[in-house]
Amino acid sequence: xxxxxxxxxxxxxxxxxxxxxxxxxxxxxxxxxxxxxxxxxxxxxxxxxxxxxxxxxxxxxxxxxxxxxxxxxxxxxxxxxxxxxxxxxxxxxxxxxxxxxxxxxxxxxxxxxxxxxxxxxxxxxxxxxxxxxxxxxxxxxxxxxxxxxxxxxxxxxxxxxxxxxxxxxxxxxxxxxxxxxxxxxxxxxxxxxxxxxxxxxxxxxxxxxxxxxxxxxxxxxxxxxxxxxxxxxxxxxxxxxxxxxxxxxxxxxxxxxxxxxxxxxxxxxxxxxxxxxxxxxxxxxxxxxxxxxxxxxxxxxxxxxxxxxxxxxxxxxxxxxxxxxxxxxxxxxxxxxxxxxxxxxxxxxxxxxxxxxxxxxxxxxxxxxxxxxxxxxxxxxx
Amino acid sequence: xxxxxxxxxxxxxxxxxxxxxxxxxxxxxxxxxxxxxxxxxxxxxxxxxxxxxxxxxxxxxxxxxxxxxxxxxxxxxxxxxxxxxxxxxxxxxxxxxxxxxxxxxxxxxxxxxxxxxxxxxxxxxxxxxxxxxxxxxxxxxxxxxxxxxxxxxxxxxxxxxxxxxxxxxxxxxxxxxxxxxxxxxxxxxxxxxxxxxxxxxxxxxxxxxxxxxxxxxxxxxxxxxxxxxxxxxxxxxxxxxxxxxxxxxxxxxxxxxxxxxxxxxxxxxxxxxxxxxxxxxxxxxxxxxxxxxxxxxxxxxxxxxxxxxxxxxxxxxxxxxxxxxxxxxxxxxxxxxxxxxxxxxxxxx
Numbered sequence: 001x002x003x004x005x006x007x008x009x010x011x012x013x014x015x016x017x018x019x020x021x022x023x024x025x026x027x028x029x030x031x032x033x034x035x036x037x038x039x040x041x042x043x044x045x046x047x048x049x050x051x052x053x054x055x056x057x058x059x060x061x062x063x064x065x066x067x068x069x070x071x072x073x074x075x076x077x078x079x080x081x082x083x084x085x086x087x088x089x090x091x092x093x094x095x096x097x098x099x100x101x102x103x104x105x106x107x108x109x110x111x112x113x114x115x116x117x118x119x120x121x122x123x124x125x126x127x128x129x130x131x132x133x134x135x136x137x138x139x140x141x142x143x144x145x146x147x148x149x150x151x152x153x154x155x156x157x158x159x160x161x162x163x164x165x166x167x168x169x170x171x172x173x174x175x176x177x178x179x180x181x182x183x184x185x186x187x188x189x190x191x192x193x194x195x196x197x198x199x200x201x202x203x204x205x206x207x208x209x210x211x212x213x214x215x216x217x218x219x220x221x222x223x224x225x226x227x228x229x230x231x232x233x234x235x236x237x238x239x240x241x242x243x244x245x246x247x248x249x250x251x252x253x254x255x256x257x258x259x260x261x262x263x264x265x266x267x268x269x270x271x272x273x274x275x276x277x278x279x280x281x282x283x284x285x286x287x288x289x290x291x292x293x294x295x296x297x298x299x300x301x302x303x304x305x306x307x308x309x310x311x312x313x314x315x316x317x318x319x320x321x322x323x324x325x326x327x328x329x330x331x332x333x334x335x336x337x338x339x340x341x342x343x344x345x346x347x348x349x350x351x352x353x354x355x356x357x358x359x360x361x362x363x364x365x366x367x368x369x370x371x372x373x374x375x376x377x378x379x380x381x382x
Numbered sequence: 383x384x385x386x387x388x389x390x391x392x393x394x395x396x397x398x399x400x401x402x403x404x405x406x407x408x409x410x411x412x413x414x415x416x417x418x419x420x421x422x423x424x425x426x427x428x429x430x431x432x433x434x435x436x437x438x439x440x441x442x443x444x445x446x447x448x449x450x451x452x453x454x455x456x457x458x459x460x461x462x463x464x465x466x467x468x469x470x471x472x473x474x475x476x477x478x479x480x481x482x483x484x485x486x487x488x489x490x491x492x493x494x495x496x497x498x499x500x501x502x503x504x505x506x507x508x509x510x511x512x513x514x515x516x517x518x519x520x521x522x523x524x525x526x527x528x529x530x531x532x533x534x535x536x537x538x539x540x541x542x543x544x545x546x547x548x549x550x551x552x553x554x555x556x557x558x559x560x561x562x563x564x565x566x567x568x569x570x571x572x573x574x575x576x577x578x579x580x581x582x583x584x585x586x587x588x589x590x591x592x593x594x595x596x597x598x599x600x601x602x603x604x605x606x607x608x609x610x611x612x613x614x615x616x617x618x619x620x621x622x623x624x625x626x627x628x629x630x631x632x633x634x635x636x637x638x639x640x641x642x643x644x645x646x647x648x649x650x651x652x653x654x655x656x657x658x659x660x661x662x663x664x665x666x667x668x669x670x671x672x673x674x675x676x677x678x679x680x681x682x683x684x685x686x687x688x689x690x691x692x693x694x695x696x697x698x699x700x701x702x703x704x705x706x707x708x709x710x711x712x713x714x715x716x717x718x719x720x721x722x723x724x725x726x727x728x729x730x731x
Binding site: 305359362363365366367369371374378 | 626634635636637642645646649652653656658659
């Protein structure tokens with residue numbers, strides 16, 4: 001009678017695990033949680049709550065840097081990448097499908113409490129767009145650019161600004177991996193000088209700019225700026241569609257923890273990367289979409305209970321991003337919870353005996369509050 | 383030459399060897415007279431009627447006339463009847479010629495042995511009576527004594543009664559003799575004698591009343607409970623037909639208790655009864671820290687759940703410790719120590 005079933009702590013990775021695509025022969029009832037639809041373009045409401053598989057090669061190509069850390073660990077453990085199809089993502093996909101590319105880019109802001117799956121929704125959308133052949137400009141976490149920067153160089157282009165060579169070069173490398181084929185197609189429209197001796201002529205493929213940035217790390221931030229500018233200006237032509245995916249966009253308008261040599265704080269405008277990114281996120285260009293996420297976990301100087309756009313962006317950011325389409329992300333619905341739980345059981349991630357019982361499931365649901373991240377952390381030790 | 387002869391006054395008597403002071407009967411009587419006179423004087427002083435002046439009035443008057451700030455009540459000035467102040471002692475047991483009054487004086491425990499003799503005499507009487515009844519062919523009536531509601535005197539009480547020290551062995555022998563007496567069928571005749579050595583035990587199980595369910599406007603059943611732990615106080619309202627949502631002070635438990643341990647504590651009563659997803663709860667809590675608040679809410683919710691559940695399950699909950707108030711509180715810091723238990727660092731020099 002005295003049940004102390006606290007056995008149910010499953011170390012689930014960040015909740016949104018992708019369900020592998022299995023054909024739905026109902027030999028096992030758990031197969032209901034998976035769908036065979038590997039293409040996000042074909043996901044509809046009937047796939048809601050189910051997990052779909054992304055082949056590992058695609059993962060490496062499309063997401064060199066975008067997935068949450070715990071999810072990457074889960075991919076390694078389970079040897080497959082499964083993403084859950086959830087309503088906010090479906091909503092976004094519907095908007096994207098119906099958007100008119102001739103109009104200025106629409107901004108979507110994904111917001112929600114901590115650990116509800118905003119980054120995963122963003123990744124879902126990025127996957128869809130890359131499948132559709134869009135050019136994806138994915139900034140994994142804008143907060144990385146405003147804190148913990150070891151090297152700050154004074155920008156050669158503009159005396160007031162500061163460069164961040166390390167972050168810029170890392171991002172350029174990942175950008176190259178994800179968008180190889182576009183880099184050959186798109187040509188520069190202007191001549192750019194990288195210092196006294198090096199320059200890139202007009203009409204050269206964008207790949208060269210990227211190479212330049214990777215080779216000469218000092219000018220990497222400028223290279224990033226050039227890339228963003230070119231993409232912005234050429235997207236309206238229609239040869240490619242541009243998706244700007246920024247995670248943690250509230251970093252662009254907050255404060256930074258960086259200091260100059262004279263110990264005075266650095267404001268975000270003084271950083272080249274941030275400055276250029278802000279220009280991209282403005283909706284003065286057409287031919288694509290801007291999907292952003294707010295993030296409290298990496299944000300600086302914001303209380304942990306803040307999750308609405310107004311609180312996290314501040315007045316400045318809100319005005320800059322206004323108008324946008326807000327997309328709230330919430331905790332798991334009962335159906336989604338069931339499918340996540342079923343997935344863990346199936347992959348034998350929940351080892352504890354009690355985890356297999358109904359009581360165990362109820363306990364997990366209670367303790368995690370149907371929050372994906374909590375469920376992930378709970379399921380870990382089990 | 384030094385003076386060798388000494389006076390008796392110089393020779394100190396060994397005071398401790400003679401034992402506690404023995405009061406003579408005359409002394410006690412004199413004290414009682416003085417007390418009564420003093421009582422009347424005090425009544426006159428206070429302007430009350432001397433005839434109806436009770437002990438409580440005396441205490442109040444003394445406290446008024448001699449106020450004292452001492453913490454120990456026994457140390458303050460008091461005026462009580464001499465029998466309460468002077469411990470009851472055995473008076474001197476022998477006369478002027480040195481011959482003791484009681485025939486068992488030289489056993490050392492005269493009253494104990496005389497008691498044993500008396501009791502045995504009663505036993506023999508009862509047995510004789512029983513034989514008579516059998517001889518007259520009357521079946522001996524045995525009335526059941528109410529053994530459940532009475533107990534024998536404890537050793538300390540017996541010592542007080544006999545005014546002399548007993549050993550455990552003596553006490554157990556006496557009790558065995560009493561039991562033997564009681565076991566005989568015709569012991570009713572000696573009922574009065576036995577009653578001197580038994581006491582009533584007031585047996586009253588405190589039954590905790592379980593409140594019935596209340597119903598609110600929509601007809602949903604709910605019940606309330608209160609709980610506390612350390613300095614935290616919590617009230618919980620548990621609603622039926624729920625989804626397992628819990629709100630604390632207006633916020634969800636995931637936000638109010640980010641630590642898993644607290645949430646587990648909240649979950650415990652529901653999980654124990656197997657009703658995790660069936661009830662909603664709204665609670666308010668104040669005071670204490672994170673753990674204390676969790677414990678307080680747990681107690682409150684367990685108390686509220688009693689109304690929804692059968693008596694047997696209430697008993698199980700009680701045995702599981704869900705319904706008991708945790709008595710542990712912060713221990714006081716003592717002077718001369720750094721904390722409540724930790725002493726200062728011991729330095730050798």
